[in-house]
Amino acid sequence: MGWQIIWTVLKKELLDLFRDRKAWIGTFLVPLVIIPFVFFLLGNSYSNVEKEAREYVPLAIHGSSPLIDMLAKNPGVRLIESADPEQALQAGQLRAIITIPERFDEEIKAGNTAKLLVAFDSTNTKSVYARDLIKQTVEAYSKEIVAKRLQQAGMSEAAIQPIAADFQNVATEERKSGGMLAGFIPLMLVVSLASGGIAAANDLVAGEKERGTMESLLTAPIAANHILTAKLVAVMMMSMLSAIASLISVSLVFSMGPLGGGDNAAFSFAFLSPATLLVLIVVILLMAATFAGLELMLSTIAKSFKEGQTYMSAVIFLAMVPSYMLMPQSPVDIAEHYYVLPVFNGVALCKEVFYGKVDPLHALLGIGSSLVYVAITIAFASRLFRREGAGLKN
Amino acid sequence: MIEVKGASKQFGTVTAVRDLTFRVEEGEVYGLLGENGAGKTTTMRMMATILTPTTGDIEISGFSVREQPLEVRRRIGILFGGEVGLYSRLTARENIAYFGNLYGLTSSRVQERIDNLSRMLDMETFIDRRVGAFSRGMKQKVAIARTLVHDPDVILLDEPTTGLDVTAATIFRRMVTRLQEEGKTILFSSHNMGEISKLCKRIALMHKGKLRFSGDLAALRKQYGTDDLDDIFMAVVEGGEL
Numbered sequence: 001m002g003w004q005i006i007w008t009v010l011k012k013e014l015l016d017l018f019r020d021r022k023a024w025i026g027t028f029l030v031p032l033v034i035i036p037f038v039f040f041l042l043g044n045s046y047s048n049v050e051k052e053a054r055e056y057v058p059l060a061i062h063g064s065s066p067l068i069d070m071l072a073k074n075p076g077v078r079l080i081e082s083a084d085p086e087q088a089l090q091a092g093q094l095r096a097i098i099t100i101p102e103r104f105d106e107e108i109k110a111g112n113t114a115k116l117l118v119a120f121d122s123t124n125t126k127s128v129y130a131r132d133l134i135k136q137t138v139e140a141y142s143k144e145i146v147a148k149r150l151q152q153a154g155m156s157e158a159a160i161q162p163i164a165a166d167f168q169n170v171a172t173e174e175r176k177s178g179g180m181l182a183g184f185i186p187l188m189l190v191v192s193l194a195s196g197g198i199a200a201a202n203d204l205v206a207g208e209k210e211r212g213t214m215e216s217l218l219t220a221p222i223a224a225n226h227i228l229t230a231k232l233v234a235v236m237m238m239s240m241l242s243a244i245a246s247l248i249s250v251s252l253v254f255s256m257g258p259l260g261g262g263d264n265a266a267f268s269f270a271f272l273s274p275a276t277l278l279v280l281i282v283v284i285l286l287m288a289a290t291f292a293g294l295e296l297m298l299s300t301i302a303k304s305f306k307e308g309q310t311y312m313s314a315v316i317f318l319a320m321v322p323s324y325m326l327m328p329q330s331p332v333d334i335a336e337h338y339y340v341l342p343v344f345n346g347v348a349l350c351k352e353v354f355y356g357k358v359d360p361l362h363a364l365l366g367i368g369s370s371l372v373y374v375a376i377t378i379a380f381a382s383r384l385f386r387r388e389g390a391g392l393k394n
Numbered sequence: 395m396i397e398v399k400g401a402s403k404q405f406g407t408v409t410a411v412r413d414l415t416f417r418v419e420e421g422e423v424y425g426l427l428g429e430n431g432a433g434k435t436t437t438m439r440m441m442a443t444i445l446t447p448t449t450g451d452i453e454i455s456g457f458s459v460r461e462q463p464l465e466v467r468r469r470i471g472i473l474f475g476g477e478v479g480l481y482s483r484l485t486a487r488e489n490i491a492y493f494g495n496l497y498g499l500t501s502s503r504v505q506e507r508i509d510n511l512s513r514m515l516d517m518e519t520f521i522d523r524r525v526g527a528f529s530r531g532m533k534q535k536v537a538i539a540r541t542l543v544h545d546p547d548v549i550l551l552d553e554p555t556t557g558l559d560v561t562a563a564t565i566f567r568r569m570v571t572r573l574q575e576e577g578k579t580i581l582f583s584s585h586n587m588g589e590i591s592k593l594c595k596r597i598a599l600m601h602k603g604k605l606r607f608s609g610d611l612a613a614l615r616k617q618y619g620t621d622d623l624d625d626i627f628m629a630v631v632e633g634g635e636l
Contacts, residue, residue, distance in 0.1 A: 005496065012484070012488075016484060019484075211481075212478065213479045213480065213481055214479075215474065215479060216540070218444050219472050220496040221464045221465075221468045221498075388446060389445060392439075
């Protein structure tokens with residue numbers, strides 16, 4: 001009988017929510033619209049700046065040297081005459097000013113160090129790109145000179161390079177791809193889990209109270225806990241829908257968007273194994289249950305829909321703080337105690353999943369402690385919900 | 395049958411209902427009269443087991459609201475005035491069926507009840523439309539159908555005609571008479587003495603949480619020697635003579 005009642009209430013809640021535009025916006029706006037939009041915008045502006053910096057590099061040169069010919073061979077470099085080069089550099093019309101002192105080439109020929117003066121603007125990304133280009137060209141030119149000098153002295157290049165270090169990256173392609181996601185996805189996932197259920201939770205208790213439907217519902221011969229269970233499942237479903245939409249959205253953005261080009265071309269979910277996928281699903285479920293319980297608790301306390309909305313912002317805050325705190329950390333650096341702190345444990349485990357290696361002890365600690373938090377949250381929500389008069393508007 | 399036995403309800407330091415005792419016989423339409431804030435809704439909520447009496451008890455068809463709340467809920471149907479409490483994104487049929495299912499009715503029984511109630515309340519033209527855009531009168535009909543879907547023995551009507559126009563209120567009163575003919579026990583609360591007198595022979599009169607009178611309306615008229623119900627009401631609540 002209990003399951004039948006829960007199923008009846010759940011079916012009605014889902015039908016009601018699917019017809020509620022507010023709930024849909026709350027669940028899918030962030031993952032399906034805001035994430036791709038921010039990423040495309042960021043990615044586009046980043047790649048546009050880079051493209052412009054590479055395609056057109058206007059430089060002003062004082063003096064002359066074969067170095068200039070070498071510099072001019074770089075694609076995009078334009079040597080420009082300017083009446084007031086410093087002003088032009090400040091205004092962004094020039095990317096750098098190179099001043100070659102007199103006797104520059106003579107000093108080099110004499111075997112001395114010749115000084116070169118390069119003025120650039122560190123606050124202008126394009127000017128910084130020009131500086132790097134000049135630096136690379138100067139290094140290449142210096143290398144040629146060094147080679148000639150060594151030859152004249154009867155020495156090989158090995159004489160000035162006794163050690164050749166070869167750095168090898170041990171991170172697999174999967175881990176590189178997962179590592180990039182491990183920073184960002186837990187944040188998106190946790191925030192969508194928290195935000196996805198808010199509209200539903202607020203509507204299903206505070207909204208029902210305000211509209212007077214809760215009072216009618218409480219006169220039916222059913223246990224308050226059955227009503228709450230159905231509402232909890234409905235809110236969890238909206239949370240998880242939002243989280244899944246976030247995952248899909250982020251992976252699409254990474255594989256197709258402007259940020260997905262170049263090094264990220266090999267992006268895939270290959271770092272997910274059946275075991276880590278299972279951990280991810282359990283973590284998502286437990287976090288959805290914790291947030292749903294918390295949101296229903298706040299919705300029960302709230303006297304009106306508006307009051308509920310105000311309380312709900314605390315849930316977003318609770319989701320964001322751990323996500324931001326752990327975002328820059330690699331899973332190997334995350335201290336053990338984070339695996340038992342609420343929300344932190346979910347974020348930390350998500351990071352491990354996306355790095356492709358979940359420590360069994362961490363999984364046990366994280367999942368075990370999450371179960372405790374879910375039990376506490378739901379027990380509180382149930383107690384509040386069963387309190388006399390909790391379903392009444394006034 | 396409804397039997398209120400010394401029921402009181404306290405909210406913190408405020409006593410909303412104080413030592414209330416009256417009895418509604420089976421098949422009777424009984425009036426619960428009082429101004430706004432007199433304690434009528436609190437009394438109804440105690441009968442519906444939404445609130446528990448601080449002291450005393452109420453029995454509905456022999457079941458105690460304290461000891462057997464689920465048995466009580468199975469036997470009552472409650473309709474609130476003002477806010478009719480419907481799901482605006484669901485159709486009228488979906489609203490009624492939801493409650494039918496919660497009362498444990500089979501699907502075929504729910505549909506049968508909806509068809510009957512829809513005919514009785516003249517809702518056939520809008521039964522499959524979402525209630526969000528309905529007029530106050532249309533919503534009230536859906537709420538009545540929802541209250542009656544499980545065919546309750548005892549019907550609690552809390553200011554049911556609030557916000558209804560004259561025609562809708564008249565149709566509503568006719569429905570109450572018809573339900574009485576079917577043998578239902580009905581408690582009808584109102585702040586309007588005139589409305590109560592059209593439906594009820596016996597009434598309970600509440601003022602500031604206390605029972606000021608319970609019994610026969612005709613006897614009350616005789617006692618105060620006037621037919622002007624508003625004057626009688628004022629005299630009773632002020633505790634004086636006319």
